[in-house]
Amino acid sequence: MKGLLATIAELHNSPEPNFVLPSASCLIQARECLIQTLPEIGLGVPKVTKHLMEEIAPGFNASSRSSNYYGFVTGGSTEAATLADNLVTAYDQNVQVHLPKETIATEVEDRALSLLCELLKLDPAQWQHRTFTTGATASNIIGLACGREYVIAEAAATRNSFNVSVGQVGLFEAMHQAGLDEIQILTTVPHSSISKAASLVGLGRASVKIVGMEGSPHKFDMSLLEKNLQVPGTASIIAISCGEVNSGQFATSGMDEMRQMRKLCDTYGAWIHVDGAFGILGRTLDTANYAEITRGCEGMELVDSITGDGHKLLNVPYDCGFFLSRHKDLAQNVFQNPNAAYLNAGPAGDTILSPLNIGIENSRRFRALPVYATLTAYGSAGYREMLKRQINLARSIASFVLSSSDYELLPQLSKPTEEVLATIYIIVLFGAKDEELNKNLVQMINATSKVYVSGTAWNGKPACRFAVSNWKVEVARDLSLIKNVLESVAQEWKASKTKF
Numbered sequence: 001m002k003g004l005l006a007t008i009a010e011l012h013n014s015p016e017p018n019f020v021l022p023s024a025s026c027l028i029q030a031r032e033c034l035i036q037t038l039p040e041i042g043l044g045v046p047k048v049t050k051h052l053m054e055e056i057a058p059g060f061n062a063s064s065r066s067s068n069y070y071g072f073v074t075g076g077s078t079e080a081a082t083l084a085d086n087l088v089t090a091y092d093q094n095v096q097v098h099l100p101k102e103t104i105a106t107e108v109e110d111r112a113l114s115l116l117c118e119l120l121k122l123d124p125a126q127w128q129h130r131t132f133t134t135g136a137t138a139s140n141i142i143g144l145a146c147g148r149e150y151v152i153a154e155a156a157a158t159r160n161s162f163n164v165s166v167g168q169v170g171l172f173e174a175m176h177q178a179g180l181d182e183i184q185i186l187t188t189v190p191h192s193s194i195s196k197a198a199s200l201v202g203l204g205r206a207s208v209k210i211v212g213m214e215g216s217p218h219k220f221d222m223s224l225l226e227k228n229l230q231v232p233g234t235a236s237i238i239a240i241s242c243g244e245v246n247s248g249q250f251a252t253s254g255m256d257e258m259r260q261m262r263k264l265c266d267t268y269g270a271w272i273h274v275d276g277a278f279g280i281l282g283r284t285l286d287t288a289n290y291a292e293i294t295r296g297c298e299g300m301e302l303v304d305s306i307t308g309d310g311h312k313l314l315n316v317p318y319d320c321g322f323f324l325s326r327h328k329d330l331a332q333n334v335f336q337n338p339n340a341a342y343l344n345a346g347p348a349g350d351t352i353l354s355p356l357n358i359g360i361e362n363s364r365r366f367r368a369l370p371v372y373a374t375l376t377a378y379g380s381a382g383y384r385e386m387l388k389r390q391i392n393l394a395r396s397i398a399s400f401v402l403s404s405s406d407y408e409l410l411p412q413l414s415k416p417t418e419e420v421l422a423t424i425y426i427i428v429l430f431g432a433k434d435e436e437l438n439k440n441l442v443q444m445i446n447a448t449s450k451v452y453v454s455g456t457a458w459n460g461k462p463a464c465r466f467a468v469s470n471w472k473v474e475v476a477r478d479l480s481l482i483k484n485v486l487e488s489v490a491q492e493w494k495a496s497k498t499k500f
């Protein structure tokens with residue numbers, strides 16, 4: 001029998017699966033095959049290989065393997081990234097301490113991060129606190145932890161109290177020394193993980209405050225923002241959704257606004273964190289046809305920290321996120337392993353920091369290698385082309401929805417079609433005009449087993465969402481399938497209404 005690795009390689013090269021969800025019976029069967037208790041005598045590798053491939057894997061969905069999976073923003077895995085990821089497992093490097101005489105792993109990680117900065121048009125020299133994480137949630141936790149460290153130290157400095165560190169003395173003592181009663185996170189439409197991160201770093205979910213514009217909730221109301229920054233005894237972290245997950249909309253709209261925000265934050269000692277899990281890749285685009293998106297990503301070089309995801313639009317396997325900050329000195333205040341001299345960095349002049357002192361984990365997977373491989377395999381032009389293809393598919397879906405008498409695009413904008421389409425990034429939010437169909441829409445689309453979409457809500461009503469995030473999408477091929485599915489669902493619904 002073939003080994004597992006050969007089977008995996010074959011799987012990767014096999015044609016795309018048509019059916020993205022396992023049938024109910026596949027799931028039941030896979031569930032029934034699960035080994036119930038730990039065997040005293042192991043089954044052995046050949047038996048387990050067969051068990052995994054023939055009994056368990058049929059119960060998986062094809063979320064990364066099929067470009068017709070549009071649920072959530074899952075991404076896929078490029079060929080280069082997939083190969084590298086298998087190498088990561090085979091070599092099992094622990095990328096926690098920078099040991100340049102023993103392994104090149106930390107140097108690969110740092111280089112991958114610097115290539116990533118280049119992809120995002122950020123100067124690697126400016127973003128020296130950089131690390132790979134398990135995902136955007138972990139990066140948001142790091143961002144808020146660094147922000148907390150910074151804003152408290154800034155507030156303390158205004159009272160001539162220097163080097164106050166939450167990492168050292170804890171939140172209560174540090175706030176006391178800084179004369180602060182409160183830390184708030186000012187944002188517009190944040191991802192849920194911002195609240196989770198706020199809870200984890202001791203600020204609390206209630207510290208997340210919305211300062212969105214009336215009528216354009218994704219955008220910052222700058223005067224409301226300034227009013228909040230001025231509150232005495234309160235320090236602030238601003239969290240920008242550079243690409244909001246439900247709608248794909250960007251929270252800021254260009255360089256002027258970013259300069260203004262930077263100036264306000266410098267005046268009031270605030271920190272700007274950007275959650276750019278998938279939106280930050282918009283910086284790879286050129287302006288022609290994508291001006292609305294590039295504007296939403298403009299000025300990110302002025303912020304303090306940035307969250308990004310590898311396992312979304314970068315199309316590397318789970319789990320991979322990244323974090324970038326311009327405050328190298330803060331990193332070790334927050335994340336150091338104290339009194340562990342043997343964990344310290346390499347020789348003098350070496351600028352690479354040991355990952356365990358600048359991020360959450362100590363022992364870590366070598367998740368940098370797939371990023372290094374995929375960036376070098378396809379280059380910035382390759383990534384730009386992949387992203388354009390994904391945006392163009394999303395816009396084609398949106399255009400079809402706009403022209404359809406059965407469906408409506410959300411949010412409903414009273415603008416000319418061209419302008420509406422120009423705001424579409426990779427997410428298409430829509431619903432059915434018929435309210436009853438709308439309630440059943442996600443289920444009916446997914447029941448076709450041709451494409452998969454996820455359900456959400458918009459203005460208190462159920463809504464449906466295409467999230468295009470797979471490097472393999474092809475506009476003409478995938479649009480025709482999607483059109484067929486949406487048209488047949490609407491027809492099926494109408495037919496069922498006329499029957500009695």
Ligand SMILES: *Cc1c(COP(=O)(O)O)cnc(C)c1O
Nearest residue numbers: 135136137191193245275277309
């Ligand atoms: C997906 C997403 C997250 C969470 O990312 P994980 O990788 O699942 O931790 C955070 N913020 C935004 C904007 C996202 O799209």
